[in-house]
Amino acid sequence: MANRSTKPRNPKHRLKPSTETKSLKFFLEELFNKRGPTREAALSEIIEAFTNNLQHEFAEKLFATLLHRCENSIKRGSAKEICLASQVIGLLAxxxxxGDDAHEIYRESVPTLSQALKFGPQTIKILECLAIVTFVGAKDFEDTERSMKIIWQFIHPESGSIEVTNKHSAPVLAAAVSAWSFLLTTMDGWRLDHKYWKGVIPYFSKLLEENESTRDIAIEALALIFEIGFLEKFTSQAIDSIHKDVSNLFEDECRLEKSINICGNMLTFSTRSQLKKIDFLKCFLGDGFVKHMLENELLHSVFDFTPESNHQSGSELYIPENEEVTVRIFLPEVRNTKSFQRMYKSPNSITSKARTQLLKKKRMLAQGLAMDSAEEN
Structure with missing residues (x-):
């Protein structure tokens, strides 16, 4: 762990640098201050710095010190300080x-965050931080599932019951389900612990009866589960019955496709898992989303994204040459049912609609390329 710089012998006469010249090391030093407001101000400055620029050199050299000071803030700070410190840890990751440093952040912070979920007042930011450090720092599926279990226990502590409790407010419950769903997008369904997740689909189905914000996030979670498949791991009820209860929520599968423009670079998503990843990270990064998408190699790897500025040729189209529409739902018991026929075989099925839209997009792309070629000639 990096050693913090030595303080002047007489703190009262320390010359504080101007706002323009204050460095991240200065704000890191301020995190050792005994006054809560001073630490809060320093954390806010660190968040701004990490949001607006990628502080690689600082993070690599002093990540351990910054992490430990943030953990101290989470354990002993005010509600505001807990919120800010959680955000800093996520941005640090x-x-x-x-790599190994990210795994250290995961290993060191998860116990602190888990404990803070039980007593901390700023649970939304803690949940976001837990999801982010796991997303970046987990070494294997066991690490990820460990965090998913922590979040699930927070969501639904009554084991064996599908009743929705009033322990959490709607925004907190929605944030918890969102964080759990985000981590689910990184898992292979067959690796999930089938003994642990049996109550997930029944519980999320119950959430459909709650208020709008909770209902929307429950629909998203159920849609991700259906896309990943292995439904038998998420419920002890008959799969056919569960499928008929909620399948109508996902009929318009064509709406899955979404494109975003990042400074002239088009990024297209065609699965719910991809959309969940980008939406969650966009929400977490806030104003720094575009900056990180353009310069953060982690995000380039996650989304197989190379910004135009990093290409030797600046005139390439960032649209995949080949795309596939796949809807993976593991339903061995319902392949001959009317619901299965409606979902997959009819002209109005979700896959038929998606293929139609894909063909339309390819035609438009081909026309655009032909027009460009004609103009060049």
Whole structure:
């Protein structure tokens, strides 16, 4: 762990640098201050610095010190300080990227965050931080599932019951389900612990009866589960029955496709898992989303994204030459049912609609390339 710089012998006469010249090391030093407001101000400055620029050199050299000071803030700070410190840890992990340092952040912070979920007032930011450090720092599926279990226990502590409790407010419950769903997008369904997740689909189905914000996030979670498949791991009920209860929520599968423009670079998503990843990270990074998408190698790897500025040729189209529409739902018991026929075989099925839209997009792309070629000639 990096050693902090030595303080002047007489703190009262320390010359504080101007706002323009204050460095991240200065704000890191301020995290040792005994006054809560001073630490809060320093954390806010660190967040701004990590959001607006990728602080690779600082993060690599002093990540351990910054992490430990943030953990101290989470354990002993005010609600505001807990919120800010959680955000800093998440941004630190995003800046560090995959590797041993990120795994250390995961290993060191998860116990602190888990404990804070039980008593901390700023649970939304804690949940986001837990999801981010796991996303970046987990070494294997066991690490990821460990965090998913922590979040699930927070969501639904009553084991064996599908009743929705009023322990959490709607925004907190929605944030918890969102964080759990985000981590689910990184898992192979067959690796999930089938003994642990049996109550997930029934519980999320119950959430459909709650308020709008909770209902929307529950629909998203159920859609991700259906896309990943292995439904038998998420419920002890008959799969056919569960499928008929909620399949109508996902009929318009064509709406899955979404494109975003990042400074002239088009990035297209065609699965719910991809959309969940980008939406969650965009929400977490806030104003720094574009900056990180353009410069953060972690995000380039996650989304197989190379910004135009990093290409030797600046005139390439960032649209995949080949795309496939796949809807993976593991339903061995319902392949001959009317619901299965409606979902997959009819002209109005979700796959038929998606293929039609894909063909239309390819035609438009081909026309655009032909026009460009004609103009060049």
């Amino acid at each position: 995003m800046t560090i990227g995959y």
